[in-house]
Amino acid sequence: MKPEKITAAMQKLTTDRVAEIKAEKLRLRAMLLARRQAETKSRLEALSEIIRRRLEELPLWKNCRFPFIYISSKPGEVDTHRLIENAFASAKRVCVPVLEKGSDNLKVVEIESLDNLSPGSFGILEPSAAARRSVAPTEWDLAVVPGIAFDRSGHRLGFGRGYYDRLLAETQATALALAFGFQVTEPFPTMPQDIDMDLILTENETIETGAEKRQ
DSSP states (O other), X not given: OOHHHHHHXXXXXXXXXXXXXXXXXXXXXXXXXXXXXXXXXXXXXXHHHHHHHHHHHSHHHHHOSSEEEOOOOSTTSOOOHHHHHHHHHTTOOEEEEEEOTTOSSEEEEEESOSTTEEEOGGGOXXXXXXXXXXXXXXXXXXXXXXXXXXXXXXXXXXXXXXXXXXXXXXXXXEEEEEOOGGGEESOOOOOTTOOOOSEEEOSSOEEEOOOOOOO
């Protein structure tokens, strides 16, 4: 959604409604993080492997040449390390997110391997400065993103900092979320600046959300 549309939509929301949305997000975030933490590491690893295989079978993945992929770092995230390694093996270029100190936005950089990763802001694994090449939003052709909860309309709940929303607002690339089945919930409210997912891929299904195209 364009900035002027976001502003117009925000103006229509009452203070009480904004507070309700934030409260519901807090409740849902706490519930799903607790559920995620309750799962065993071995089970999540097994489910991650199923999700990776299902993704690699999709024509969308097979046909993309330069995907943006988050580097899984947080406990309970769908693992992406082998996905990235397989992308390299199939001659795909890969770019990943980096959060630079003092910035409110994610920077996207191209990498050529998963060597020399180290924890950056919020403990997220990032490539060394020497291994980075900045990438414009028009270069990558698929965005593979994480999240805490999703609904079937494509609404995504993250940690509330808006990094991925701001990043995805800059690209027309398909936004594909990787999630465990228990992360797909009943519908929940979002704010106008929140970016919806085009696809949600779990160990059991591929959800085509019918989300409105970003423009």
